[in-house]
Amino acid sequence: xFLGTYEPKLDEKGRIILPAKFREELSNGLVLTRGQExxxxxxxxxxxxxxxxxxxxxxxxxxxxxxxxxxxxxxASAETPxxxxxxxxxxxxxxxxxxxxxxxxxxxxxxxxxxxxxxWQQYLAEQEAAFAETAEExxxxxx
Numbered sequence: 001x002f003l004g005t006y007e008p009k010l011d012e013k014g015r016i017i018l019p020a021k022f023r024e025e026l027s028n029g030l031v032l033t034r035g036q037e038x039x040x041x042x043x044x045x046x047x048x049x050x051x052x053x054x055x056x057x058x059x060x061x062x063x064x065x066x067x068x069x070x071x072x073x074x075x076a077s078a079e080t081p082x083x084x085x086x087x088x089x090x091x092x093x094x095x096x097x098x099x100x101x102x103x104x105x106x107x108x109x110x111x112x113x114x115x116x117x118x119x120w121q122q123y124l125a126e127q128e129a130a131f132a133e134t135a136e137e138x139x140x141x142x143x
Contacts, residue, residue: 002107007117010101014094015086019105022112023085032093033076035113037123040089040097042112045078089114 006019018026029045043051055073058065077090089099097116104120106113115123 001109002112003109004107006105008103008105010089010094010099010103011086013088014091015088016103016105016114018081018085018087020085022105022107023081026087026112027081029078029080030087031076031078032087032089032114033072034093034096038097038119040093040099040114042114043110047110048076 002022002025004019004021008016008019010016025044026042031043031045031048033041033043035041055069058069060066075093075096077093079087081087093099097114098119099114099116100118102117104115104117106115106120
């Protein structure tokens with residue numbers, strides 16, 4: 001499970017150094033793709049394979065499912081960290097997420113998310129108040 005928030009820098013070649021706590025799970029390969037709210041999702045190769053199996057089960061007759069699959073999979077890039085634990089983020093994904101030099105890399109359970117640091121701070125500020133005030137069950141059976 002991926003947890004925590006980290007603040008690596010994007011280097012001039014479009015690479016980041018993976019946070020130490022994420023390295024073991026991602027060392028055998030990972031997949032970067034477009035995420036919601038203009039971030040980049042990072043899945044271990046194993047997790048992405050499981051997701052792909054679920055995606056393949058979506059009805060091809062559903063326009064919404066086809067649209068989602070196209071956007072999600074067309075932006076996907078399989079990567080392997082180098083010996084210094086660096087991963088290159090493709091230019092198309094950097095542009096999609098508006099990444100600048102300062103990043104926020106967050107653990108989101110089964111995936112990692114890469115955000116532009118400023119965009120993450122803005123998103124978090126907007127969501128923290130709503131989170132603190134939540135009085136109803138958002139995830140069934142959790143609280």
